[in-house]
Amino acid sequence: MVGRWCLVAGAFLAGSAARCEEDLWLSEVMEEVSRPVVDFTELPKVTLRLDEKVSNLSRALYILPWRRSRTSEAAPASTASALVELWRQLPPLAVLAVRGTEHFELLKRLLFATQERSHSQVDLDVQEFACTACGCLALRGATGVKTGGRGRLWRWQRRVAGRMKQLGEACKTDKVWRHSYHLIYDRVLPETLEPGSCFLEIGYGCGMSYDVGASARLWAELYPQTQVHMVDHNKACVQNMGQDFLNRQNYTVHIADQSSIKDLERLKDDLYDGCSGQLSVIIDDGSHQSQDIITSFLSLYPMLGSKGLYFIEDLGSSAYRSMYRDSALAGQEAPGNSLYFMASLLRHLLRKGSTPERTAYPQLRALQCRRNICVVKNW
Ligand SMILES: *[C@@H]1O[C@H](CO)[C@@H](O)[C@H](O)[C@H]1NC(C)=O
Ligand SMILES: *[C@@H]1O[C@H](CO)[C@@H](O)[C@H](O)[C@H]1NC(C)=O
Numbered sequence: 001m002v003g004r005w006c007l008v009a010g011a012f013l014a015g016s017a018a019r020c021e022e023d024l025w026l027s028e029v030m031e032e033v034s035r036p037v038v039d040f041t042e043l044p045k046v047t048l049r050l051d052e053k054v055s056n057l058s059r060a061l062y063i064l065p066w067r068r069s070r071t072s073e074a075a076p077a078s079t080a081s082a083l084v085e086l087w088r089q090l091p092p093l094a095v096l097a098v099r100g101t102e103h104f105e106l107l108k109r110l111l112f113a114t115q116e117r118s119h120s121q122v123d124l125d126v127q128e129f130a131c132t133a134c135g136c137l138a139l140r141g142a143t144g145v146k147t148g149g150r151g152r153l154w155r156w157q158r159r160v161a162g163r164m165k166q167l168g169e170a171c172k173t174d175k176v177w178r179h180s181y182h183l184i185y186d187r188v189l190p191e192t193l194e195p196g197s198c199f200l201e202i203g204y205g206c207g208m209s210y211d212v213g214a215s216a217r218l219w220a221e222l223y224p225q226t227q228v229h230m231v232d233h234n235k236a237c238v239q240n241m242g243q244d245f246l247n248r249q250n251y252t253v254h255i256a257d258q259s260s261i262k263d264l265e266r267l268k269d270d271l272y273d274g275c276s277g278q279l280s281v282i283i284d285d286g287s288h289q290s291q292d293i294i295t296s297f298l299s300l301y302p303m304l305g306s307k308g309l310y311f312i313e314d315l316g317s318s319a320y321r322s323m324y325r326d327s328a329l330a331g332q333e334a335p336g337n338s339l340y341f342m343a344s345l346l347r348h349l350l351r352k353g354s355t356p357e358r359t360a361y362p363q364l365r366a367l368q369c370r371r372n373i374c375v376v377k378n379w
Pocket of ligand 2: 224249250
């Protein structure tokens with residue numbers, strides 16, 4: 001796995017624009033969705049034509065053809081609406097592949113729709129969404145389907161549940177029992193991390209009515225060779241745990257407010273030497289306020305090392321639930337909203353496919369989202 005990554009990374013940096021024009025782009029984005037609910041390679045491939053009505057909508061991998069035009073990048077809004085309507089008609093567990101930035105409006109809608117379950121009724125039902133610099137893959141959910149798709153989903157959920165699910169239940173973290181986030185963590189987190197590498201989570205669980213530190217125990221057990229650092233802004237709560245107790249744990253708790261640039265700068269200073277200047281995994285399970293998510297990402301992402309992973313939990317809640325500041329109604333995502341921010345990140349990622357030499361995020365490899373969570377992946 002590592003070898004292949006390095007190989008692809010090398011080739012990619014050498015000429016990503018050229019790569020995106022080959023058929024390789026599709027297998028590359030497929031690989032980002034490890035252990036998918038349907039085996040993409042076994043699905044029949046169907047090329048969609050915008051000027052033709054699709055009559056036979058069976059479960060397949062639908063591919064939007066790519067017009068290679070560097071000058072006029074975006075398809076008109078009417079095309080985006082038509083494509084959204086087409087998406088609605090796809091059968092459960094069908095897959096849509098979109099290359100390049102031409103259909104960015106559609107991709108944005110699909111990205112947003114991965115988070116829709118967390119705030120409203122299922123509308124577009126995008127179960128999973130993954131993008132590399134060359135394009136994106138969206139997997140249709142199975143809402144409203146009584147047979148076939150549903151059973152398949154349940155069997156898949158059992159199949160991909162791994163150590164995070166087991167340990168998470170033992171540690172009583174709501175990541176597993178409430179949110180089923182193991183459905184992404186168990187597929188994306190590597191089996192081992194480099195000994196001595198650093199794992200950082202914002203949100204020790206202070207102020208929650210249930211188990212403070214549950215996920216800290218989980219990470220420390222999952223990665224015994226790794227330094228687990230937890231961050232919480234609630235000083236009184238952390239001090240209440242007692243220094244003796246904290247000293248006995250296999251993790252470290254830092255007191256910092258993720259909304260404060262000052263605190264984040266201090267945190268990075270504190271971590272710098274022990275972590276050789278970089279973090280392997282960052283998880284934002286903090287306040288879930290959009291502004292805090294954005295502030296923390298902008299401050300901490302530069303410290304994410306190679307092959308690093310940055311997870312943002314409860315993303316859909318932060319973006320759409322009215323209890324959070326800067327939340328919006330679907331379709332009205334605006335600057336300051338966490339999903340608006342993710343869409344801008346996606347645009348930077350896709351831009352690398354056409355102009356890799358002029359990119360704002362050279363280390364950014366992929367973005368993957370499921371219900372209420374997204375992960376940003378580095379090369
Ligand atoms: C519909 O498409 C599927 C896969 O693309 C194909 O296997 C099937 O034969 C098609 N059915 C008809 C009636 O065209
Ligand atoms: C810390 O890790 C060691 C070695 O894995 C283990 O024996 C010990 O029980 C752990 N401590 C706590 C408090 O979990």
